[in-house]
Amino acid sequence: MTKDGQRAPKDGRRKSKERHRAPQHGQRPRADGGPHRHTAVAARRSRDDAYRAGFVCFVGRPNAGKSTLTNAIVGQKIAITSNKPQTTRHVIRGILHKPDAQLVLVDTPGLHRPRTLLGTRLNDLVKEVWSEVDVLGVCFPADEPVGPGDRFIAAELAALKATVIAVVTKVDLVDPATLAQHLLAVGELHDFAEIVPVSAVSGHQVDRLTDVMIGYLPESPQLYPDDMLTDEPEHVLIGELIREAALEGVRDELPHSIAVLVEEIIPEDGLTKIYADVYVERDSQKAIVIGARGSRLRDVGTQARAEIEKLIGTRVYLDLHVRVAKEWQRDPRQLRRLGF
Template sequence: MSETTQDQQEHRSGFASFVGRPNAGKSTLTNALVGSKVAITSDKPQTTRTVVRGIVHRPDAQLVLVDTPGLHRPRTLLGERLNDLVTSTWAEVDVVAVCFPSNEKIGPGDRFIVGELAKVRRTTKIAVATKTDLASPERIGEHLLAIQALGQETGTDWAEIVPVSATAGDQVGLLADLLVGMLPEGPQLYPDGELTDSPEEVLVAELVREAALDGVRDELPHSIAVVVEEMGLREGRSEGKPLLDIHANLYVERDSQKGIMIGRKGARLRQVGTAARAQIEAMLGTPVYLDLHVKVAKDWQRDPRQLRKLGF
């Protein structure tokens, strides 16, 4: 290609969505591509609830990543709403990338997702074998063949099948190039420097929720919702010494869960506050005063009124 035609190359912009069963590495991949922590990552499935968009800025393109909740067979009203959110997102994006963790065999959950995705006709579909740092070369080879076979079984035409490790940084750049190549030509959709279009309150709530889920592996199911009630710079501070006041409520479903969340003499809640504050300060670049309270919203995952109040 001559230099002149390279200069005339069109700018591309569009949306890509990572999907996969819970804990397939979608959020970690979003963060690796954007280069900043925008989607929460947790070793527990079902932690992403809002559609967090990470934005990849390049001279030749702007790639907007839409991170959806993991699709699963719903057991609650919240589950049904999350699934509806996923399928409506698929129809609107330019590319859907399905994540299959390389350290696990393809299972019924993956078949369910790819079967649902096969119904979305016009969107380009690629398969990403994630977490390759956790699998041997032989295992990765078998995994790629299994992904190909699943595509044939479901009538899904994979435009690409790419092995990637977001943690080790392997092939993340290649994946970005492939995704950009599948976007339509178009202008920038967001200003330079923006990494996400989620309001800061949403990101703060997600970071608090991530800290709250960490370390309560089995005692507490995913019945934690976080609502930031107030957030603003403290008045009367000099510009050189700002302090951001954040007041947030953590909602659980039962009194027994409230006890677990607060911990003995408040120790657990203090830990959550310390961990969340460090993450929020790193993201916003401002010292933070974080005030957390735990409240009970009885069976909120099954109650339409409570779901609305908690933002679902």
């Protein structure tokens, strides 16, 4: 997907059943160089004006603000957000272009104690991404105390070679005294290269965080074209926007039981036809998603269509059906079919 929402033209009808795969991070070798020195980023950049490019991964427990921060830095919605944990299910990459750098942001699912086969696979995916990036930004929400989940993640960081930065998110939700105490608690978890408090909602220190992360990237040629904001397949982004709309209003009843499979995307003159299925695990959940006389499903279609039109830049005809895939989160065959 490019900056202006345009796609490469494709003729006729195309299927959209490719599996969602963990991305392969570029074709360049990893930066080596041994242990990272905790040198001030400004000093590094003043001595060295070479072009930098690389991969940064935001990690943290579920609902730590990773997706909201990714969208704020890229400047466009590429990852869905929710006030419920474990909303992100795929590795989504957003690309920030600067005159002297290219920052590839990797948004991952939150690391959590898995209760299903899906949860186990998501945790494995997160750890695989950790081993491949140049910088890790560990997100700690300022409005929640440091807890066992944060300490578990901090312990997992010890063996990694990447530079590790602490990002204290949601600082707009706390007073200065609470923030100061939280920063001290975060600093005791790990020997972080930097600790940066930010608010993705207000934009507070988002630019500073970007500069800090770029300062730790390796010297590298540009990895992606100037006009690319994400390398995610179009059907993945569309499916995520539909899932976000489907979650609206039903997060308390079935926050983790909804999956979306985009079956067909048909581009026509000034109109894109999209056919997608919304999957739940039980018949009772199907009734919740559809709503009385189809009212909730119509709302899902209206909300999703508006977001998809912003994404692809054309009018959209969206055809949605709700289907039951029993216990799909625990069924390897169903998980493969749904792209996990």
